[in-house]
Amino acid sequence: MEGCPFCIKAKSFLMEKGIRFSEIKVRPGSKEWAQMHQKTGMRIPPQILDGDEPIGNYSDLVNAYAAGKLTEKPGLISTLYDVIIIGGGPAGLSAALYAARKVLKTLLISQDIGGQVTYTYDLDNYLGFSQIETADLIAKFEEHVEKYGVEKQVGKKVTSLDLTGKIKKVTSDDGKTYFSKSLIIATGKRPRPLNVPGERELIGKGVAYCSTCDAPLFAGADVAVIGGGNSALEAVLDLDKVANKIYMVSLTELSGDQITMDKVKKSSKVKIYTQYDTTRIIGSSSVEGVEIKSLDTQHVQKLDVEGVFIEIGLLPNSDLVIDILSTNEFGEILIDNMCQTGIAGVFACGDVTNVPFKQVIIAAGDGAKASLAAYNYLIRQR
Amino acid sequence: MAKIKIYTSPKCPHCKMLKEFLSKKKVDYIAYDVTTDKEALKEMINISDGVRSVPVIFLCDKVIVGFDQGSLEQELTKCLGPGA
Numbered sequence: 001m002e003g004c005p006f007c008i009k010a011k012s013f014l015m016e017k018g019i020r021f022s023e024i025k026v027r028p029g030s031k032e033w034a035q036m037h038q039k040t041g042m043r044i045p046p047q048i049l050d051g052d053e054p055i056g057n058y059s060d061l062v063n064a065y066a067a068g069k070l071t072e073k074p075g076l077i078s079t080l081y082d083v084i085i086i087g088g089g090p091a092g093l094s095a096a097l098y099a100a101r102k103v104l105k106t107l108l109i110s111q112d113i114g115g116q117v118t119y120t121y122d123l124d125n126y127l128g129f130s131q132i133e134t135a136d137l138i139a140k141f142e143e144h145v146e147k148y149g150v151e152k153q154v155g156k157k158v159t160s161l162d163l164t165g166k167i168k169k170v171t172s173d174d175g176k177t178y179f180s181k182s183l184i185i186a187t188g189k190r191p192r193p194l195n196v197p198g199e200r201e202l203i204g205k206g207v208a209y210c211s212t213c214d215a216p217l218f219a220g221a222d223v224a225v226i227g228g229g230n231s232a233l234e235a236v237l238d239l240d241k242v243a244n245k246i247y248m249v250s251l252t253e254l255s256g257d258q259i260t261m262d263k264v265k266k267s268s269k270v271k272i273y274t275q276y277d278t279t280r281i282i283g284s285s286s287v288e289g290v291e292i293k294s295l296d297t298q299h300v301q302k303l304d305v306e307g308v309f310i311e312i313g314l315l316p317n318s319d320l321v322i323d324i325l326s327t328n329e330f331g332e333i334l335i336d337n338m339c340q341t342g343i344a345g346v347f348a349c350g351d352v353t354n355v356p357f358k359q360v361i362i363a364a365g366d367g368a369k370a371s372l373a374a375y376n377y378l379i380r381q382r
Numbered sequence: 383m384a385k386i387k388i389y390t391s392p393k394c395p396h397c398k399m400l401k402e403f404l405s406k407k408k409v410d411y412i413a414y415d416v417t418t419d420k421e422a423l424k425e426m427i428n429i430s431d432g433v434r435s436v437p438v439i440f441l442c443d444k445v446i447v448g449f450d451q452g453s454l455e456q457e458l459t460k461c462l463g464p465g466a
């Protein structure tokens with residue numbers, strides 16, 4: 001029943017002991033309420049049944065368990081974690097390290113290790129390393145976390161969350177459900193797609209989101225870069241080294257660091273279209289062109305290109321919680337200075353949150369903070 | 383001979399992570415740098431039906447685009463047997 005502290009206690013107890021159970025919600029006057037009365041003779045929830053046999057209320061359950069009378073055996077549901085961390089970028093890895101050092105029973109679930117930063121070749125602003133390849137920095141992060149033996153599920157996507165009870169449930173795309181007393185969401189960001197016809201179908205076949213990785217594969221080719229900010233400008237410069245001709249297509253005027261902008265404008269290979277919308281990517285088995293439309297004259301034209309690099313910003317991976325947690329106008333999860341989300345025991349950190357300035361060192365710092373806050377929360381629950 | 387070929391570019395973090403992953407698993411592979419090896423680039427585009435993105439992995443007649451640790455682990459087991 002809603003608003004019934006002993007119902008919550010009974011559920012937590014069963015969960016903690018790993019005893020499988022199903023829950024029947026009752027309301028005074030409901031059909032289920034009548035059934036509860038009929039089966040147990042009692043009118044005060046919770047009432048616990050072992051098979052058909054009534055056990056009684058919460059304290060009867062604890063006594064029955066202590067006396068070994070329950071037929072449902074402990075350990076049937078999977079482990080109960082202290083904390084589950086979703087995301088294996090800098091924020092999630094740092095959270096995992098701090099959780100492990102507090103000896104919390106920790107699980108890290110992530111689609112990959114490294115996150116967004118693996119879309120750039122090297123970093124020169126992470127304290128302690130004047131320049132480091134991102135693959136090396138991530139390997140160091142991972143090694144550090146591994147030293148504490150954190151349990152990991154890599155290559156798994158979390159597809160749903162149940163945050164209603166005290167025990168949080170996390171379900172991944174292989175159908176497995178994990179249970180935890182607290183949760184840290186560190187799902188970061190992903191490249192924003194254009195959402196135009198042809199884009200999805202031709203990903204990898206000329207449509208690219210990682211210019212450091214794929215630019216060199218377009219040696220001698222004509223290509224387009226979509227976007228008008230810093231990352232688009234950087235992509236143009238990556239391509240400038242190898243490509244034949246580069247069209248830069250932006251809805252707005254270019255904006256970004258002056259030095260980068262000047263370099264782009266100076267290149268004889270680059271033709272800039274500002275105030276242009278991208279409406280379609282053309283090609284059957286690989287990219288053959290891109291269709292653009294002038295916002296001013298509505299004139300549509302086709303650019304013959306073999307590659308389209310899409311650099312129009314990032315979207316937060318907050319779809320899982322968008323209707324459960326508070327988010328801002330960008331879809332970023334709102335947190336306070338303890339990384340709390342508004343639901344007790346649910347924390348968030350890194351680029352998926354409203355924390356200003358998206359950087360590796362900031363995400364890592366916030367990951368640490370989220371774990372320490374989760375630790376404080378768990379201590380208070382004991 | 384190595385059963386696994388990977389097509390890479392030098393400034394691609396996912397390529398480096400892929401190599402480290404395979405080495406950690408003690409799996410033999412041949413790596414091609416498609417930015418300098420034009421034949422390898424042609425071969426990569428050919429076997430992958432037009433893919434122009436790295437890394438591309440060729441193992442046991444299967445082509446995988448990108449480094450996704452979870453699915454690669456499964457494919458490795460299928461290709462090389464358990465323990466890989």
Ligand SMILES: Cc1cc2nc3c(=O)[nH]c(=O)nc-3n(C[C@H](O)[C@H](O)[C@H](O)COP(=O)(O)OP(=O)(O)OC[C@H]3O[C@@H](n4cnc5c(N)ncnc54)[C@H](O)[C@@H]3O)c2cc1C
Pocket residue numbers: 086087088089090091092109110111112113114115116117118119120122123124125126156157158159186187188189190231317320349350351352358359360361363
């Ligand atoms: C091109 C580029 C260049 C950059 N350059 C710099 C730089 O020079 N210096 C710097 O400090 N910062 C840089 N950044 C920013 C930096 O990468 C981010 O601030 C940082 O990666 C944020 O870390 P995070 O852990 O919050 O998120 P992310 O790195 O985005 O990690 C999120 C993780 O969550 C996982 N995930 C998401 N959804 C799910 C799900 N449903 N289930 C399971 N797992 C999920 C992802 O697989 C990923 O592992 C750059 C970013 C980009 C894109």
